[in-house]
Amino acid sequence: MLLRRLGQLVIVLLLVSFLTLLMLRLLPVDPAYAIYGQNATKAQVAQVHHQLGLDQPILVQYGHWLGQVLTGNLGTSLRTGQTVTSALATTLPITLEIVIIAELIALAVAIPLGVYSAYRADGKLDRAVSAASSGMVAIPGFVLALVLVYFFAYLWRIFPATGWVPLTADPIENLRHVILPAVTLAAVEAAVFTRVLRSDVYSTLRENFVLAARAQGMPTANVLWRTAFRPSSLSLTTLAGVSLGRLIGATVLVEIIFSLPGAGQLLVQSIFANDIVLVQGVVIVLVAGVVLINFLVDLLHLYLDPRLRAA
Amino acid sequence: MTSTTDTPARPAGRKTPFVRLRRQGRPAQAAGRGRRRWHVGFWLAVGWLVLIVLLAVLANVLPIKGYATPNFGNVNQPPGLRWPEFLGTDNLGRSELSRLIYGARVSLAVGFLSVGIAFVVGTTLGVLAGYFRRATEAVINVASDTLLAIPPLVLLLGITVVLKPSLRNLVIGLAVLGTPTFARLAKANTQTMARREFVSASVILGARPARVLWRDIVPNVLLPVSAFGAELIGVFIVAEASLSFLGLGVPPPQPSWGGMIAAGYPNLSTAPYLTFVPVVALFLTVFSFKIVGDRLRARFELQEAKL
Numbered sequence: 001m002l003l004r005r006l007g008q009l010v011i012v013l014l015l016v017s018f019l020t021l022l023m024l025r026l027l028p029v030d031p032a033y034a035i036y037g038q039n040a041t042k043a044q045v046a047q048v049h050h051q052l053g054l055d056q057p058i059l060v061q062y063g064h065w066l067g068q069v070l071t072g073n074l075g076t077s078l079r080t081g082q083t084v085t086s087a088l089a090t091t092l093p094i095t096l097e098i099v100i101i102a103e104l105i106a107l108a109v110a111i112p113l114g115v116y117s118a119y120r121a122d123g124k125l126d127r128a129v130s131a132a133s134s135g136m137v138a139i140p141g142f143v144l145a146l147v148l149v150y151f152f153a154y155l156w157r158i159f160p161a162t163g164w165v166p167l168t169a170d171p172i173e174n175l176r177h178v179i180l181p182a183v184t185l186a187a188v189e190a191a192v193f194t195r196v197l198r199s200d201v202y203s204t205l206r207e208n209f210v211l212a213a214r215a216q217g218m219p220t221a222n223v224l225w226r227t228a229f230r231p232s233s234l235s236l237t238t239l240a241g242v243s244l245g246r247l248i249g250a251t252v253l254v255e256i257i258f259s260l261p262g263a264g265q266l267l268v269q270s271i272f273a274n275d276i277v278l279v280q281g282v283v284i285v286l287v288a289g290v291v292l293i294n295f296l297v298d299l300l301h302l303y304l305d306p307r308l309r310a311a
Numbered sequence: 312m313t314s315t316t317d318t319p320a321r322p323a324g325r326k327t328p329f330v331r332l333r334r335q336g337r338p339a340q341a342a343g344r345g346r347r348r349w350h351v352g353f354w355l356a357v358g359w360l361v362l363i364v365l366l367a368v369l370a371n372v373l374p375i376k377g378y379a380t381p382n383f384g385n386v387n388q389p390p391g392l393r394w395p396e397f398l399g400t401d402n403l404g405r406s407e408l409s410r411l412i413y414g415a416r417v418s419l420a421v422g423f424l425s426v427g428i429a430f431v432v433g434t435t436l437g438v439l440a441g442y443f444r445r446a447t448e449a450v451i452n453v454a455s456d457t458l459l460a461i462p463p464l465v466l467l468l469g470i471t472v473v474l475k476p477s478l479r480n481l482v483i484g485l486a487v488l489g490t491p492t493f494a495r496l497a498k499a500n501t502q503t504m505a506r507r508e509f510v511s512a513s514v515i516l517g518a519r520p521a522r523v524l525w526r527d528i529v530p531n532v533l534l535p536v537s538a539f540g541a542e543l544i545g546v547f548i549v550a551e552a553s554l555s556f557l558g559l560g561v562p563p564p565q566p567s568w569g570g571m572i573a574a575g576y577p578n579l580s581t582a583p584y585l586t587f588v589p590v591v592a593l594f595l596t597v598f599s600f601k602i603v604g605d606r607l608r609a610r611f612e613l614q615e616a617k618l
Contacts, residue, residue: 008456015457026473138598140549142556143590146576150587154580249462253553257576267465268557271472283465291460 002302009295016287017069021062024276025054052277065280074281079273084281087266092285094164095255095262099247101178102185103240109190110236114197115224121202129194136191141250145184145257152180162259181258185250189243196239200232207231234301241297245290353606356599363596367415376406378413378566390584399584401574407588410566414589417478417560417567418596421551422544425485430540432486433493438532440494441501442524448498455491463488467550468559476559485547496539500532538607545600552593568593 032040032048040048049055053064068075074084117126153161159180165173204210205228213227252264259265263282270278366373390399390407398407440451458466470484504510505528513523548568554560555569556576563570568589575585 008453011453012456012460015453016460019457019461020469023469023473135598138545138601139594140552140597142549142553142572143594146572146579146586146590150579150583154583246462249464252462252464252468253557256557268468271468279469283461283469286465287461290462294460 002299005295005298009291012291013288014066016291017066017284018062020280020283020287021065022058024280025058025061069284074285075277077270077278078275079278084278087278088263088282088285091261091263091266094260095248095251095264097167098178098181098185098251098254098260098262099244102182102189102247103244105182105186106189106193106243107240109186110193110197111229114194114236115201115229117194118198118201118205119220119224121198126198129198133191133194136187139187141184141188142253142257144187145180145254148180148184149257164260177258177260181251181254181260184254184257185247189247192243193236193239197232197236200235201228204228204232238297238301241293241300245293248286248290248293352602356602359595359599360603363415363592364419366412367419370412370416373412375409375412378405378410378564389582390588398588401585407571407585410571411568411588411592414566414568414571415592415596417565418548418551418593420478421481421485422548422600425482425547426489426540426544428482428486429489429493429543430536433490434497434532434536436490437494437497437536438501438524438529441498442505442520442528451494451498455494458487458491459495463550464553467554468557471554471559476554476562478561478565481551481554481560485550488550489543489547492543493536493539497532497536500535501528504528504531534611535608538604538611540604541607542601542604545597545604548600549593549597552589 032045036044036048046055053061056064065075072085074088076083077087080087113125113129117123117129120126149161152159159176161180164177167174201224210223210227213223218227251262252267254260255262255264256268263286267279267282267286270282388400390397398411400406401410436451440448461469467484467488470487471480474480474483510523510527513527518526551560551567552569552572555567556573558573560569561567571589572586572593575582575587575589579586
């Protein structure tokens with residue numbers, strides 16, 4: 001089971017990287033123009049092609065690129081001369097910080113709401129939460145971002161609309177800049193988490209062992225948090241992992257809206273600049289991250305639910 | 312044939328015993344109230360979608376100004392009780408109403424066409440993979456896993472940049488994006504259907520695979536898949552808007568909702584209506600598609616329960 005998943009993981013990564021390479025070679029814009037501008041001479045174009053190996057068969061190119069990647073060399077940006085790894089080293093932490101904080105906000109909102117609305121099923125709060133969460137799921141991320149920016153940055157001036165302050169420079173300012181993007185990302189996830197957790201806790205509360213705990217006279221809080229919550233958190237952990245992968249993709253737009261210098265911003269800029277080496281490097285790192293997270297979620301699932309190990 | 316179909320497999324009842332932690336509200340009444348409200352919401356959603364589609368289709372014959380007609384004597388008007396510019400005008404004096412309606416054309420065309428293509432291609436592949444299994448399934452699995460591994464927006468950015476931004480290429484990009492999900496959904500549904508007695512009966516009676524697929528399996532797979540499709544139209548309309556927002560959508564002067572939002576965003580603090588008119592239209596449309604999709608799914612689950 002584990003080996004098979006690992007095999008699939010490798011195949012998917014190889015296919016994705018090959019597809020990226022193929023797609024970028026099909027670009028209607030020649031990368032030579034990205035370096036020398038519109039007036040590049042034929043000799044310059046040929047030289048760039050030779051340098052990038054574009055004059056070789058696609059499989060040879062791929063093999064060469066793969067060899068480089070496996071030794072940790074993702075190439076050098078065509079425009080800035082910066083290596084892809086160093087470009088990622090400055091941008092990726094920003095993306096990761098937003099994603100992780102978003103995930104934490106989502107869980108912090110979803111866990112109490114989910115458990116409480118399962119406990120008081122059909123109560124006022126439960127109905128309000130279920131209405132709010134079905135609305136939340138339908139709100140597109142960037143619509144929410146614009147609404148948040150309008151109210152919190154322009155009308156009330158609580159949080160800044162754009163920009164970034166590194167965590168090392170000023171932790172408080174850093175947090176103020178993270179809040180709006182993170183909340184934007186967290187909203188949908190929180191809605192989904194709450195729904196799933198509510199339905200899981202709801203069915204767990206009807207199990208025999210909960211009745212037993214109740215009969216022993218355990219206080220309600222203990223029944224909810226110790227007895228019922230843990231066995232109900234299985235789908236939540238899976239979902240949280242999957243959503244981490246989804247958020248990595250979703251930050252692209254959020255980083256643009258809030259002009260944050262993260263990996264998504266880097267990707268969009270390099271796409272507009274026809275910087276194919278950089279695009280390829282960023283895409284492969286992001287995809288590898290997503291695939292790896294999904295793999296780890298599967299592992300976690302195997303650990304949490306022994307029944308799956310047999311399959 | 313009939314005797315094989317009417318052996319209902321009763322679903323296991325609710326897990327017993329029913330432990331009450333305090334009182335449970337009044338479930339019957341609450342459910343009744345919920346259903347009524349649901350109906351109103353559903354018809355409002357359908358009404359909004361019909362309105363938007365009609366406006367988009369009839370845009371040329373409606374008494375509104377052209378979307379690119381500037382009016383420099385009447386710029387930056389906020390929305391108000393005025394006819395026909397009750398949604399205001401932008402910095403060139405162009406009618407927001409007209410731009411919204413023509414923009415709806417782009418959004419709806421992209422949504423319906425891309426989901427339509429993904430629906431046909433994905434469902435076909437998924438049904439084949441689910442029914443024939445083995446090599447067909449393996450190939451389609453690997454292909455869809457690969458596409459699903461790439462973050463959607465990244466894949467979309469890649470496709471639209473390689474093909475140059477235009478309406479047609481946007482549709483192609485989104486169709487590629489939607490196909491693997493349809494394929495997975497159709498495959499899963501086909502596999503459960505293929506195990507049903509009436510399918511075995513059909514096979515035993517000597518029906519060829521083509522007939523079994525077309526007459527027994529496809530009609531049963533279509534409903535859940537199309538419920539997902541309705542929701543996906545909304546999602547893809549948002550995707551179109553996102554790409555237009557990044558400047559990778561339909562090129563100007565053709566208006567689109569995402570393009571309008573992008574144009575209004577720099578002036579969010581001074582002229583918020585330029586952003587929020589298209590944002591509200593976008594939200595209502597997406598929400599409506601979601602409600603319709605949910606409703607279709609609920610109907611499907613009801614039918615499923617009767618089997």
